[in-house]
Amino acid sequence: MRQIILQGLEQVYSKLFHMIAEFLPRFLVMLIIVLIGLLVALVLRYILGGVLGLTKLDRVAEQSGASRVLRMAHLPSMSALLSRSIFWVTWLAFLLVGISVLGIPGFQEQISRLFRFLPEVFVAILIMFLGVAIANFLSRTALLAAVNAGHPSARILGWSIRFVIWILAITMTLEELGLARHTVISAFSILFGATMLGLAIAFGLGGQDLARKALERYFGDAKKDREKDKEPQPL
Amino acid sequence: MAEDTFLADDLLRQLMSVGEVDLLVGVSSHNAADKLGEAVQAIERCFQQFFVRQRVVIVNIDGGDKEPPQDDPAASPVANPAQTAETIVPRQGITSLRTINRVTANYSAPPSPGTALRTLLAAADLLRARACAVVAPATCSLTPDSIAKLLRPAYQDKFDFVAPLYSRHKFQGLLARNLVYPMCRAVFGAAIRELYTDEWGFSGRLAASCLNQNVWHEEAIQTRPEAWMALSAISSNFRCCQTFLGEKPPAARGPATDIVEVLRQTVGTLFWCLETRPSLWLDAEPSPSVTTFGPDHELTTERSDLDPHRIFAMFRTGVTELEPILSSILHPDTHVEIKNLVAIEEGKFRFKPDLWVRTLYDFAASYHHSVINRSHLVQALAPLYRGMTHSFLLEHSDSSPAEMEASSEMLCSEFELQKPYLRERWKTKVEVTS
Numbered sequence: 165m166r167q168i169i170l171q172g173l174e175q176v177y178s179k180l181f182h183m184i185a186e187f188l189p190r191f192l193v194m195l196i197i198v199l200i201g202l203l204v205a206l207v208l209r210y211i212l213g214g215v216l217g218l219t220k221l222d223r224v225a226e227q228s229g230a231s232r233v234l235r236m237a238h239l240p241s242m243s244a245l246l247s248r249s250i251f252w253v254t255w256l257a258f259l260l261v262g263i264s265v266l267g268i269p270g271f272q273e274q275i276s277r278l279f280r281f282l283p284e285v286f287v288a289i290l291i292m293f294l295g296v297a298i299a300n301f302l303s304r305t306a307l308l309a310a311v312n313a314g315h316p317s318a319r320i321l322g323w324s325i326r327f328v329i330w331i332l333a334i335t336m337t338l339e340e341l342g343l344a345r346h347t348v349i350s351a352f353s354i355l356f357g358a359t360m361l362g363l364a365i366a367f368g369l370g371g372q373d374l375a376r377k378a379l380e381r382y383f384g385d386a387k388k389d390r391e392k393d394k395e396p397q398p399l
Numbered sequence: 400m401a402e403d404t405f406l407a408d409d410l411l412r413q414l415m416s417v418g419e420v421d422l423l424v425g426v427s428s429h430n431a432a433d434k435l436g437e438a439v440q441a442i443e444r445c446f447q448q449f450f451v452r453q454r455v456v457i458v459n460i461d462g463g464d465k466e467p468p469q470d471d472p473a474a475s476p477v478a479n480p481a482q483t484a485e486t487i488v489p490r491q492g493i494t495s496l497r498t499i500n501r502v503t504a505n506y507s508a509p510p511s512p513g514t515a516l517r518t519l520l521a522a523a524d525l526l527r528a529r530a531c532a533v534v535a536p537a538t539c540s541l542t543p544d545s546i547a548k549l550l551r552p553a554y555q556d557k558f559d560f561v562a563p564l565y566s567r568h569k570f571q572g573l574l575a576r577n578l579v580y581p582m583c584r585a586v587f588g589a590a591i592r593e594l595y596t597d598e599w600g601f602s603g604r605l606a607a608s609c610l611n612q613n614v615w616h617e618e619a620i621q622t623r624p625e626a627w628m629a630l631s632a633i634s635s636n637f638r639c640c641q642t643f644l645g646e647k648p649p650a651a652r653g654p655a656t657d658i659v660e661v662l663r664q665t666v667g668t669l670f671w672c673l674e675t676r677p678s679l680w681l682d683a684e685p686s687p688s689v690t691t692f693g694p695d696h697e698l699t700t701e702r703s704d705l706d707p708h709r710i711f712a713m714f715r716t717g718v719t720e721l722e723p724i725l726s727s728i729l730h731p732d733t734h735v736e737i738k739n740l741v742a743i744e745e746g747k748f749r750f751k752p753d754l755w756v757r758t759l760y761d762f763a764a765s766y767h768h769s770v771i772n773r774s775h776l777v778q779a780l781a782p783l784y785r786g787m788t789h790s791f792l793l794e795h796s797d798s799s800p801a802e803m804e805a806s807s808e809m810l811c812s813e814f815e816l817q818k819p820y821l822r823e824r825w826k827t828k829v830e831v832t833s
Contacts, residue, residue: 309778311781398573
């Protein structure tokens with residue numbers, strides 16, 4: 165009896181020893197990969213920060229209004245955000261490669277799926293960034309034009325343009341990520357169509373006079389000129 | 400010649416047949432072909448009356464026309480070198496002893512004042528003209544005397560830049576009076592009242608200097624090159640003067656009367672000059688006044704049908720609706736003060752000079768720091784300019800020209816007094832959290 169127990173323990177010890185002997189080198193390889201990854205990520209972050217500084221990306225982001233959105237979300241500047249992103253993405257990639265070296269069953273498949281998904285995440289982030297930048301630029305353009313032309317409710321016009329472009333950008337982002345693709349497209353179509361129809365009905369039924377005035381204002385150059393006359397000649 | 404590849408072969412051929420000249424007058428006939436004939440006649444009479452012995456040339460910069468006239472006197476590709484003044488205009492007593500050459504430059508590039516001026520400068524440089532003038536038939540009522548007044552200081556008195564001065568209605572030219580003139584005077588030390596104008600004079604030396612600068616692709620130069628030329632003259636220590644030309648003709652309908660477009664062209668160019676030449680103004684001291692031929696200023700006081708109520712309403716709406724944009728441009732304290740102005744009753748409204756100056760300096764600094772798109776930034780100034788205009792109309796409804804001039808001087812002093820504020824804002828960016 166005692167002999168059997170000792171033999172069992174010996175077998176377990178032997179297996180454990182073999183497992184540890186097999187695992188330790190892999191673990192060391194993983195650590196080395198992770199450390200190299202950390203080093204590479206830091207270097208890439210430093211290089212990207214320098215390159216983005218030279219390209220004056222922050223200035224472009226500031227002008228397009230994207231920085232404003234980042235500030236609202238308590239995020240750092242655009243170049244800092246991209247530098248940090250490249251650091252984390254690189255390090256995460258090395259980390260995953262390192263973990264895959266451990267040879268944990270089932271993990272390989274998950275990691276390769278994650279790698280396949282990364283480009284889509286990048287494209288989605290890019291779409292969202294461009295969407296926010298374009299929405300801010302166009303809404304500001306519309307707002308300024310409406311205010312300087314003396315139109316009432318200029319801010320509503322600006323917000324409407326921003327809202328529509330945001331919705332479009334979010335829809336495209338979710339579609340790129342493949343999240344509830346059909347639901348998102350259907351929801352967008354319904355929402356956009358309903359909004360436009362609602363506006364058209366509201367304008368047609370409730371704002372006939374306003375519509376006439378607006379058309380007169382847009383196409384009646386003579387009246388426009390008369391209104392300009394009431395301001396002093398600037399130069 | 401600085402730009403020997405810029406001019407078209409046809410124009411070069413015409414210029415070479417002219418040879419060297421003493422005086423050159425450039426006319427931009429873009430979309431003003433119907434008035435070109437009158438302009439050319441006025442220039443020729445000027446030469447015949449005031450510059451009889453000088454070698455002269457008229458250069459028509461033709462950027463195309465929607466409706467070319469049937470008989471355009473300067474539209475012929477060139478001047479026949481043998482064609483004399485007598486054949487162009489009838490004899491009127493004294494006539495020129497020299498040939499009055501006429502050259503037409505057709506350029507294929509999109510027509511713009513910048514391209515027209517560049518062509519003119521290149522022609523002046525090639526012909527070694529000693530004095531030049533630019534006149535615009537579309538907006539100005541040209542007389543031989545006014546053209547001579549632009550040429551004479553550069554030709555006889557060795558000035559390099561000759562700015563015009565006009566007699567104006569007291570409520571006209573408020574952008575120049577309340578913004579462009581005082582700000583340029585304080586910042587650049589350039590006490591030139593009319594920086595944005597359609598007619599001015601310059602020397603051949605200044606033409607060559609400006610031609611050599613690599614700025615002609617800039618949008619600011621393409622739209623309003625004259626202010627840049629004046630500032631270039633000041634910065635390079637060229638001699639500048641002003642000459643009184645008489646009454647300022649009212650601007651024709653079009654972009655010249657659209658306040659947003661005018662702001663983009665004038666203030667946009669001014670901010671661009673600040674941006675591109677910080678070394679010129681950051682440590683510059685106010686310069687002594689510029690030599691002036693004729694009266695320094697003249698105001699008339701006829702009735703006008705301005706609508707201050709509408710202007711004030713647009714100021715109010717603008718400040719309210721553009722709050723998020725203004726908050727990113729203005730210093731928080733300045734923004735609070737402007738928001739407080741909106742609540743004031745229309746009759747008691749005053750845009751104080753110190754607040755106006757700080758507002759403009761905030762805009763200039765924000766343009767430098769690119770806090771938002773620069774075109775948007777300049778457009779956002781329109782409601783505030785309307786506020787200042789309304790305040791000005793109320794304050795000076797019964798003022799005499801002397802009182803208005805005193806008020807203008809006070810505003811200039813305020814701009815100079817607060818220049819350190821601009822320097823500080825220029826060098827340090829105020830982070831706006833929203």
